[in-house]
Amino acid sequence: MLEQTVKKILNARVYEAAIETPLEKAAFLSRRMNNTILIKREDLQPVFSFKLRGAYNKMTTLTQAQLDKGVICASAGNHAQGLAEAARLMGVKATIVMPKTTPEIKVANVRARGGKAVLHGDAFDEALEHARKLEAERGLTFIHPYDDPDIIAGQGTVAREILHQHRGDDIHAVFIPVGGGGLISGMAAYFKYLQPNIRVIGVEFEESACLAAALKAKRRVTLSQVGIFADGIAVAQIGKEPWKICKDYVDEVITVTSDEICAAVKDIFDDTRSITEPAGAVSVAGMKKFVEREGCTNKTLITVSSGANTNFDRLRYVAERAEVGEHREAILSVTIPEKPGAFKKFVSIIGKRSITEFNYRFDNPEKAHIFVGVKISSLEEREQLVAELSEANHPVLDLTDNEVAKSHVRHMVGGHAPNISNEHLFRFEFPERPGALGKFLNTLGGHWNISLFHYRNHGAAYGRVLTGIQVPREDMKAFRQKLEELGYPYWEETSNPVYAAFLG
Known part of the structure; x- marks a missing residue:
């Protein structure tokens, strides 16, 4: 299996479209990690992602008859742009089917490269x-993003x-x-064939860890739900062809949180002055966990900095969460007496630490619940701060x-609602498209009273x-x-301690 894949890699035609990126x-x-950290800069490809390599190589294997019919794919991001560019270079018509929730910048990039962008579904x-329906109807050649x-x-x-x-x-x-x-299987095959001493470590967002789940089950599994923060790697099931290699030649998989990814985006920026997309920074986040x-x-x-196709709107969310992901901010709920x-x-206990935010609203004549953000230098300092507040008889919840x-x-105002009954708290992901709120209200709002609502855009396909x-x-x-009829991903948060402290 390895030898066959390595031969294909050695014969792959990519440099008519892609560049050899720097390491x-x-x-x-x-310096921070006390190791030599090297970044493979795939974000510098002409389409700002490694996906161009695979798309172009695949197209060079097609017959003239297949090329003449045109190619098609389904993608919400980097594969779409890679295939559109590969098709432009080869003079081939490309149809790219993208969800309606795809950010406009990615749709515009596909069209700028001559691809026909078809928006369908959420x-x-x-x-x-x-895309498969159009393939059958029009005789187009389907180009899979990884399998x-x-x-x-x-x-x-x-x-x-x-x-x-x-x-x-x-x-x-x-x-x-x-x-x-697609990326890890090709790289693992090449490394393990030529340098088997190199540890090949996959890194996944914890809410889309399909390879980790497959390795644990010793078979391909389909995740019931996929988080879309790192949209470039938001896949529910590892590909059939990649699995043939990954199951034997990937040494381990590390999963990372959204906060850890945000911190890694900042790390890469500090060293390169480039801004990667969340999926492009997961490898740095995984490396940091490995070293720790x-x-x-x-x-x-x-x-591997795998891509830089991100929305500018998302940067405020990344910057906000990077401090938490790097253990530079503690978010706490503290109860203090409601008296002069x-x-x-409370401030004397905080000492010389900087307060990043402070939210308070009068609710109870005996106790005050404070939502506070505090600058810290490490996880150990966060634990120390919690201990100091507890020792001072200030009940504290670590909400970091x-x-x-x-x-x-942290973005809401108002506080507790008096005389409210039968309230249940839910967290939803709404598709960022016209009509999403209307569908929610038509399904639920006409039957039960909505007593609280908070939405904040963070530049992703889902709000x-x-x-x-x-x-x-x-x-x-x-x-x-x-709720099932609505079809939006949701989580009940009624038992979340922050609800009782600030909203209930």
């Missing part, structure tokens, strides 16, 4: 189904370049982002890892919504049925 030392990261699966040996070979040229650029026997580990598996876990020093560790001098005592607190409560809905106990069965 750059990350000076700041290397999610990738709907776009894929429509194809020629795509895998094209992506595998990244590993070939790395071994040209750095001595293989000096590389301790390579960290590779994982979506459908292993305590390794003086090793050469390679990360209590706030002064609480999604409702970070995404919603995050927190809502309180008054549902009597006898209506819960019908209400749950309506």
Whole structure:
């Protein structure tokens, strides 16, 4: 299996479209991690992503008859732009089916490269189904984003370049982002065939960890739900062809949080002055967790900056969460007495630490609940601060890892609602398109009272919504049925401690 894949990689035709990207030392990261950290700069490709390699290589294997019919794919991002560029270079008509929720910048990039962008459905699966329908109706040639040996070979040229650029026997580990598996399977095959001593480590967003789930189950599995923050790797099932390689030649998979990804985006910016998309930064996030876990020093560790196709609107969210992901900010709920001098005592405990935000509203004549952000230098200092507040008889909840607190409560005003009954708190993901709110209100709002609603755009295809809905106990069965009918991903947060402290 390896030999066959490596031969394909060696014969892959990519450089008529792609460039050999630099392997750059990350000076700041290397100093902090006490290791030599190198970044493979695939964000510098003509389409700002490695996907061009696989798309072009696949097209060079097609017959003239297939090319004459035109090519088609379904994609919400980098594969779409890669195929559009490859088709432009070869003078081939390309149809790209994209979800209606695809950011306008990506749709515009496809059209700028001569591709025909067809917007269909709210999610990738709907776009894929429509692409397959058009393929059958028009006789088009379908180009899969990752589940194809020629795509895998094209992506595998990244590993070939790395071994040209750095001595293989000096590389301790390579960290590779994982979506459908096209990139990691090609790179793993090449590394393990030529330099089996190199550890091949996949990195996945914790809400789309399909390879980690497959390795645990020892078979391909389909995730019931996929988080879309790192949209470039938001895949529910590892590809069939990539799995043949990954199951035997990927040493391990590390999963990372959205906050850790945001911190990694900042790390890459600090060293390169480039802004990657979330999927493009997961390998750096995984590398940092690996170093912390292993305590390794003086090793050469390679990360892949896989893409830089991000929306400008998303940067405010990334900047906001980067401090938390780097353990530079603690978010706390603190209870202090509602009396003169209590706030002064609280501030004295904080000491010389900077307060990043402070939210308070009078609610109870005896106790005051404060939502506060505090600058810290490490996870240990965060734990120390919590201990100091507790010792001062100030009950404290550490909300730094609480999604409702970070995404919603810190941006809300108002506080507790008096005389409200049967309220249930839910967190939703709404597709960022006209009519999404109307569908929500038509499905739920006409039956039960909406008592709280908070939405904040963070530049992704889906918006995050927190809502309180008054549902009597006898209506819960019908209400749950309506939630399923709505079809939006949701999480109940009624038992979340932040609800009782600030909203309930």
